[in-house]
Amino acid sequence: xxxxxxxxxxxxxxxxxxxxxxxxxxxxxxxxxxxxxxxxxxxxxxxxxxxxxxxxxxxxxxxxxxxxxxxxxxxxxxxxxxxxxxxxxxxxxxxxxxxxxxxxxxxxxxxxxxxxxxxxxxxxxxxxxxxxxxxxxxxxxxxxxxxxxxxxxxxxxxxxxxxxxxxxxxxxxxxxxxxxxxxxxxxxxxxxxxxxxxxxxxxxxxxxxxxxxxxxxxxxxxxxxxxxxxxxxxxxxxxxxxxxxxxxxxxxxxxxxxxxxxxxxxxxxxxxxxxxxxxxxxxxxxxxxxxxxxxxx
Numbered sequence: 264x265x266x267x268x269x270x271x272x273x274x275x276x277x278x279x280x281x282x283x284x285x286x287x288x289x290x291x292x293x294x295x296x297x298x299x300x301x302x303x304x305x306x307x308x309x310x311x312x313x314x315x316x317x318x319x320x321x322x323x324x325x326x327x328x329x330x331x332x333x334x335x336x337x338x339x340x341x342x343x344x345x346x347x348x349x350x351x352x353x354x355x356x357x358x359x360x361x362x363x364x365x366x367x368x369x370x371x372x373x374x375x376x377x378x379x380x381x382x383x384x385x386x387x388x389x390x391x392x393x394x395x396x397x398x399x400x401x402x403x404x405x406x407x408x409x410x411x412x413x414x415x416x417x418x419x420x421x422x423x424x425x426x427x428x429x430x431x432x433x434x435x436x437x438x439x440x441x442x443x444x445x446x447x448x449x450x451x452x453x454x455x456x457x458x459x460x461x462x463x464x465x466x467x468x469x470x471x472x473x474x475x476x477x478x479x480x481x482x483x484x485x486x487x488x489x490x491x492x493x494x495x496x497x498x499x500x501x502x503x504x505x506x507x508x509x510x511x512x513x514x515x516x517x518x519x520x521x522x523x524x525x526x527x528x529x530x531x532x533x534x535x536x537x538x539x540x541x542x543x544x545x546x547x548x549x550x551x552x553x554x555x556x557x558x559x560x
Contacts, residue, residue: 264347287332287439289532293328293331294328296366307376316374331365331369335361336369360392366450367382388452393451404457411450415451417450417455417459418461422438441532452539453539456553468538469531
């Protein structure tokens with residue numbers, strides 16, 4: 264059933280509208296889960312949990328929860344419109360996968376860790392919906408039985424190559440091994456060639472966000488330096504203190520340049536999660552654009 268036809272039905276209107284409060288509920292549940300999972304899930308192997316992890320006050324609905332509410336509501340509405348009547352199984356499972364993807368993003372951004380338990384859940388749900396897709400012959404996600412297997416190889420392999428390149432160039436991990444495992448789990452769902460599309464989307468998203476972050480960092484550093492110079496001109500007796508502030512600004516600027524060269528940690532998990540969500544909720548659009556591009560050759 265097309266989106267227009269679905270929205271012309273009473274059920275379509277009700278279920279689509281219900282995605283908004285459902286998104287808010289999932290955001291609240293995500294905050295609850297992140298605050299309640301064992302502290303060791305959010306630590307590297309052998310690392311001692313911090314007081315913040317132990318007291319269970321890690322994220323707050325008034326902060327992170329509000330952002331997650333918007334993301335969940337928008338994602339569920341679009342997902343429901345695409346997987347409407349007759350494809351409820353897809354909508355339910357994909358909604359759960361997006362729920363996990365958002366929690367993975369929050370954990371990686373805040374604690375630079377992707378819990379293996381969340382990654383395993385993504386893989387299990389991805390395998391379940393993939394088996395359903397192939398067994399029922401819908402072929403919405405996979406056109407052949409070997410597609411999920413190739414997706415695992417491509418997803419995990421691509422991340423592993425990036426990690427190896429990072430080790431050769433910078434003498435340390437290019438990305439965390441959690442990203443390798445996560446993209447392998449994503450590959451179960453997206454298969455071939457979906458994993459390739461998802462990988463490209465993640466790289467584009469990461470590049471855009473990284474450039475924006477560096478630009479904002481440099482602008483802030485420049486503004487801080489300008490303010491410091493103005494204060495130095497007006498209050499000469501505070502010159503020594505303000506000179507120290509200028510030095511701090513220069514250190515921040517050099518830190519931005521180091522980030523560009525790849526010497527600082529880049530949480531790639533959120534970009535993998537964002538790419539997965541984009542591919543899932545814009546599945547038809549992504550495939551249409553790819554086919555349109557291939558027709559040019």
